[in-house]
Amino acid sequence: MSVSEFFAMGGYAFFVWGSYGVTAAFILIELLLVMNKKRSLLHSIFRAAKLNRE
Amino acid sequence: MKQRHKRLALVLGGVAALTVVATLIFNAVNSNMQFFFSPSQVVAKEAPVNASFRLGGLVKEGSLERENDGLTVHFLVTDNAEDVQVTYVGILPDLFREGQGVVTQGAFNGEGNFVASEVLAKHDETYMPPEVADALEKVKQQQKAEGGTI
Amino acid sequence: MKIFTKAYWLQWSSPKTFYPTAGKMIPWFMISGLILTIIGLYYSFFVAPTDYQQGESYRIMFIHVPAAWMSMWLYFVMCIYASIGLIWRTRLSDMMAGAIAPTGAIFTFIALWTGSLWGKPTWGTYWVWDARLTSELILLFLYFGFIALRAAIDDPQRAARASALLALVGVINLPIIYFSVKWWNTLHQGASISIDSAPTMAATMFTAMLLMTFAFWMYSIGIALMRVRNEILEKEKNASWVQELLRDGK
Numbered sequence: 001m002s003v004s005e006f007f008a009m010g011g012y013a014f015f016v017w018g019s020y021g022v023t024a025a026f027i028l029i030e031l032l033l034v035m036n037k038k039r040s041l042l043h044s045i046f047r048a049a050k051l052n053r054e
Numbered sequence: 055m056k057q058r059h060k061r062l063a064l065v066l067g068g069v070a071a072l073t074v075v076a077t078l079i080f081n082a083v084n085s086n087m088q089f090f091f092s093p094s095q096v097v098a099k100e101a102p103v104n105a106s107f108r109l110g111g112l113v114k115e116g117s118l119e120r121e122n123d124g125l126t127v128h129f130l131v132t133d134n135a136e137d138v139q140v141t142y143v144g145i146l147p148d149l150f151r152e153g154q155g156v157v158t159q160g161a162f163n164g165e166g167n168f169v170a171s172e173v174l175a176k177h178d179e180t181y182m183p184p185e186v187a188d189a190l191e192k193v194k195q196q197q198k199a200e201g202g203t204i
Numbered sequence: 205m206k207i208f209t210k211a212y213w214l215q216w217s218s219p220k221t222f223y224p225t226a227g228k229m230i231p232w233f234m235i236s237g238l239i240l241t242i243i244g245l246y247y248s249f250f251v252a253p254t255d256y257q258q259g260e261s262y263r264i265m266f267i268h269v270p271a272a273w274m275s276m277w278l279y280f281v282m283c284i285y286a287s288i289g290l291i292w293r294t295r296l297s298d299m300m301a302g303a304i305a306p307t308g309a310i311f312t313f314i315a316l317w318t319g320s321l322w323g324k325p326t327w328g329t330y331w332v333w334d335a336r337l338t339s340e341l342i343l344l345f346l347y348f349g350f351i352a353l354r355a356a357i358d359d360p361q362r363a364a365r366a367s368a369l370l371a372l373v374g375v376i377n378l379p380i381i382y383f384s385v386k387w388w389n390t391l392h393q394g395a396s397i398s399i400d401s402a403p404t405m406a407a408t409m410f411t412a413m414l415l416m417t418f419a420f421w422m423y424s425i426g427i428a429l430m431r432v433r434n435e436i437l438e439k440e441k442n443a444s445w446v447q448e449l450l451r452d453g454k
Contacts, residue, residue, distance in 0.1 A: 006249070010260035015325050019264045019318040023271070026310050027423065034430045041434060045441045045450060062291045069372060076376045087388040089334040110389060147328030149257060157391055174327045179396040181262055181405040183253030 090157050093136040102161075109138060109168055110157040110176065118152050131156060131168075142170040149175035217294040219436040220445045226429040233429070237422030244415030252409045264322040265409075269397075270417035272315035275343060276378050278308035278424060282350070283375050286368035296432075298364035299439075301371065302354055303431035307424050309347035316340060327391055335384035336392035339377055346374035360439075 009016040080087070090110030091101040101107050109131055117130035117137075125144060129152075130137040140158055150156065155176030160169050248266040255262040282304040289297035319337070320330045331337065350367050357363035385394045396404045403410045440446050 009263070010254070012259065012261035012325055015261055015321040016263055019267060019321045022317055023267050023314050026314060030307065030310055030427060034427060034434065037434050038430070038437070041437045041441070042450070045437065045446065048441070049447060049450065058291060065287050065290055065372065068369075069375070072373060072376055076380075080380070087335050087384075089332070089388065089390050092389070147326070149326050150328075151257075154257075172329075174329055174332070174391060176391055177257060177326055177393055179393040179404050181255050181258075181265070181396065181409055183406055184256040185253075186406065187256035 092133040093131055093138045094133050096138055097136045104161070106159060106161045106171075108157055108159050109140070109170075110155070111138075113150070113152050113154060113156050115152045131158065138168050139166070140168045140170050142173050144173070146173055147175040149177050151175075154178075217292075217296045219296055219299070219440055220443070222296055223433055223436050223449075226433050230426050230429050230433075233422045233426035237419050237426055240415055240419035240422060244412060244419050247408065247412035247415055252412045253406060258326055261322065261325045264318050266412050266416050268315060268318040268322055269413055270420045271311045271318060272340065273417055274420045274424060275308060275312035275315050275340070276381060277421075278304050278311060279343060279347070279371075279375070280378060282308060283371045286364075286371045289364055290368045290372075293361075295360075295364075298360075298368070299432050299435045300428065301364075301368065302351075303428045303435060304424070305347055305351050305354075306431070307427050309344060309351065311420065311424070312340065312344040312347060316344065332391050334390040334392055335388045336381065336390045339381040339384050342377055343374075343381060346370070346377060350374075 090108035111131040111133045114130035114132040119128045158170035159172040285297045285301040354367040
């Protein structure tokens with residue numbers, strides 16, 4: 001099986017890669033959103049703590 | 055402690071009551087949950103007579119005829135008890151095959167012919183490599199041949 | 205035995221104890237999820253053979269079925285947490301239910317999306333209103349309702365109670381999704397994998413599907429724990445233990 005044959009998926013490339021691609025994108029975006037949320041939470045808590053000390 | 059038990063009973067009771075209600079509702083609307091009518095139901099006059107409905111079953115082996123225009127097809131939809139003659143003009147889905155499942159949307163014309171406006175293929179839940187399918191087919195043919203000679 | 209005492213179980217329902225423990229567990233779930241995904245994808249594309257009817261298009265199954273299973277399983281787990289919260293009034297259980305919901309909704313969407321892309325080349329249509337597809341779509345709306353209701357009510361206790369009730373009402377949809385292909389005639393095919401019979405697919409296909417299922421499962425636990433930690437931080441940001449934790453640089 002050649003590389004181009006693999007990507008052609010027997011003529012079903014749009015459907016197969018459309019499925020796997022969207023799945024991967026959703027999981028990655030979910031991960032990034034949750035990690036970003038944590039970063040901004042820590043940031044705001046740090047800032048509040050600093051203000052308290054000053 | 056007592057309060058918690060009461061809440062537990064309430065939750066369990068609620069779920070049980072809901073199950074009963076849902077069962078009743080789904081029993082009542084059961085016929086509306088069906089996606090298609092089988093040929094037997096059509097013959098028994100359970101399907102709408104003058105309206106469009108979905109007819110589902112298997113494409114009868116050896117019944118598929120294509121007209122010369124390349125678009126018009128005739129085939130029988132069967133549930134192994136009754137057959138219905140179907141005519142369709144258009145492109146068939148990739149998995150449309152004789153002996154495989156099919157669901158068609160359409161209505162009867164005056165002459166007892168079901169004219170479909172849409173044909174969908176219904177595949178089964180069996181998945182296997184082509185070599186295995188070939189081997190199975192060979193065994194089936196062999197059994198048929200042996201059955202014929204004995 | 206320690207695990208039979210009430211105190212042992214109560215400590216886990218305290219956000220303060222749970223926060224660091226969850227933090228230690230997350231990498232394990234995420235790493236095993238990643239490893240399972242890599243092996244699962246290898247099986248899905250290079251080990252599992254071409255299908256005799258559908259050719260290569262059936263490979264969508266390796267994410268479609270695990271995603272659909274997870275969409276139902278996560279809803280079930282979410283309901284368990286929601287009802288524990290409802291009965292014992294433990295705050296952490298409500299937080300867990302809330303942390304699972306978005307991932308459940310995502311897997312429901314993935315199941316619908318991949319199913320649609322699988323339906324076009326095989327059935328000849330992206331969508332039909334048969335019992336299986338419709339009930340799975342209702343599941344997506346149940347997740348949306350749960351998330352929205354939880355966010356809409358300001359008082360956390362009332363939000364937890366209302367959303368838990370909604371989740372419990374919706375649990376009736378799970379057997380409907382699962383058995384829809386048995387109870388009614390549908391365009392969707394029946395189950396290839398069931399408890400009472402051998403799988404109707406080649407062994408390597410089955411392996412690929414199981415690998416992807418466990419990969420999604422591990423990921424779901426990992427991301428839910430990450431999300432619940434965020435929620436704990438947000439709710440307890442003024443608590444002394446959070447301040448101490450941050451001072452220690454964790």
